[in-house]
Amino acid sequence: MSDSPAIAQGAVADAAHGHGEHPPYQRHHFETVDQQADATNFAMWLFLLTEIMFFGGLFTAYLIFRNWYYPAFVAASHQLNIGWGTANTAVLITSSFTMAMGVWCAELRKKSGLVLCLVLTFLLGLVFLGIKTIEYHEKWEKHHIPGMHYSMKSFTDPASDPEIYAEYHDKPMALDMARHTELYFFLYFAMTGMHAVHMIIGIAILGYLIVRAQVGDFTTGHVTYIENFGLYWHFVDIIWIFLFPLLYLISRHQ
Amino acid sequence: MSEQNQHGGAEPQSQHTEHEHHIVSPVVYLTIVLILFVGTALTVWASYIDMGPWNPVIALAIACTKATLVVLFFMHVKYSTKLTKLTVICGIFVFLALIGMTLSDYISRAWGRW
Numbered sequence: 001m002s003d004s005p006a007i008a009q010g011a012v013a014d015a016a017h018g019h020g021e022h023p024p025y026q027r028h029h030f031e032t033v034d035q036q037a038d039a040t041n042f043a044m045w046l047f048l049l050t051e052i053m054f055f056g057g058l059f060t061a062y063l064i065f066r067n068w069y070y071p072a073f074v075a076a077s078h079q080l081n082i083g084w085g086t087a088n089t090a091v092l093i094t095s096s097f098t099m100a101m102g103v104w105c106a107e108l109r110k111k112s113g114l115v116l117c118l119v120l121t122f123l124l125g126l127v128f129l130g131i132k133t134i135e136y137h138e139k140w141e142k143h144h145i146p147g148m149h150y151s152m153k154s155f156t157d158p159a160s161d162p163e164i165y166a167e168y169h170d171k172p173m174a175l176d177m178a179r180h181t182e183l184y185f186f187l188y189f190a191m192t193g194m195h196a197v198h199m200i201i202g203i204a205i206l207g208y209l210i211v212r213a214q215v216g217d218f219t220t221g222h223v224t225y226i227e228n229f230g231l232y233w234h235f236v237d238i239i240w241i242f243l244f245p246l247l248y249l250i251s252r253h254q
Numbered sequence: 255m256s257e258q259n260q261h262g263g264a265e266p267q268s269q270h271t272e273h274e275h276h277i278v279s280p281v282v283y284l285t286i287v288l289i290l291f292v293g294t295a296l297t298v299w300a301s302y303i304d305m306g307p308w309n310p311v312i313a314l315a316i317a318c319t320k321a322t323l324v325v326l327f328f329m330h331v332k333y334s335t336k337l338t339k340l341t342v343i344c345g346i347f348v349f350l351a352l353i354g355m356t357l358s359d360y361i362s363r364a365w366g367r368w
């Protein structure tokens with residue numbers, strides 16, 4: 001990857017340019033390691049900006065539809081379990097911390113520390129997805145997944161859903177408003193689902209990084225991969241930091 | 255892949271000091287993660303209090319604070335080059351501009367008929 005010597009043979013170097021003069025992970029089209037680090041950092045941020053725009057569209061849709069069909073969105077969000085949501089927020093924040101510690105270990109060339117941090121991040125990512133699965137399963141059982149088998153019963157007849165009713169005492173909703181609860185769940189699954197897809201991709205990349213970290217690839221001073229993956233992981237954390245209050249919390253009292 | 259060169263690649267050429275690479279210490283990370291936990295507890299607690307229209311405002315304010323801390327410290331933007339800082343700020347600005355324009359369209363089309 002980083003140390004293939006074949007690229008850019010007669011670039012700028014004034015004389016014959018041996019590999020003793022720069023670290024093996026420095027690519028030949030960069031003049032210095034710093035320049036390489038800055039360039040990749042810049043590129044990573046550009047990618048994250050496109051991700052912000054992507055999730056931003058979903059957030060905007062949620063904002064507008066919540067204002068249009070306010071009673072439906074409030075009642076539907078009462079179906080989410082704040083306990084699970086809080087637990088998942090804690091799991092994700094902790095995984096961001098272990099990832100940040102991983103970057104620190106890579107910088108200080110602590111190989112076993114780095115592997116440990118990456119494995120912890122990997123496991124916490126799996127815990128997050130596990131909790132998400134429990135929540136999705138609940139929606140499946142109640143027929144709250146948009147589509148052919150969607151059921152509005154919890155909203156047209158709240159007393160039929162005793163657990164939620166005991167907590168919120170929602171009034172029965174007219175059919176033409178209750179049907180918009182399906183839109184809430186559509187956005188819920190679109191937003192948390194896209195977030196989960198990002199988690200799955202992140203966990204897969206983590207697996208690859210763990211294997212390479214064990215060989216010692218990232219404790220030679222070459223921190224770019226670990227650092228830029230860290231940026232991705234923290235970004236996914238930030239998305240959840242906004243999803244959690246918007247989906248779970250803000251309609252508790254309305 | 256591996257040539258067994260012993261130069262180790264430790265120091266980037268040291269005459270290049272325009273931007274010193276900053277290693278953020280675990281103490282900073284620990285402080286931030288604790289603040290993030292407090293923020294999470296705070297936002298859950300606040301959601302149990304009826305503040306009318308202020309509930310979403312408070313929730314978003316706490317979320318923005320948490321996100322800012324993550325960006326500045328976990329994502330090292332506080333210690334990054336001016337280029338990175340400018341990139342992040344531009345991105346947030348464009349994002350807010352797009353949301354703002356979209357919302358102003360939705361608000362003004364049905365003006366007075368809400």
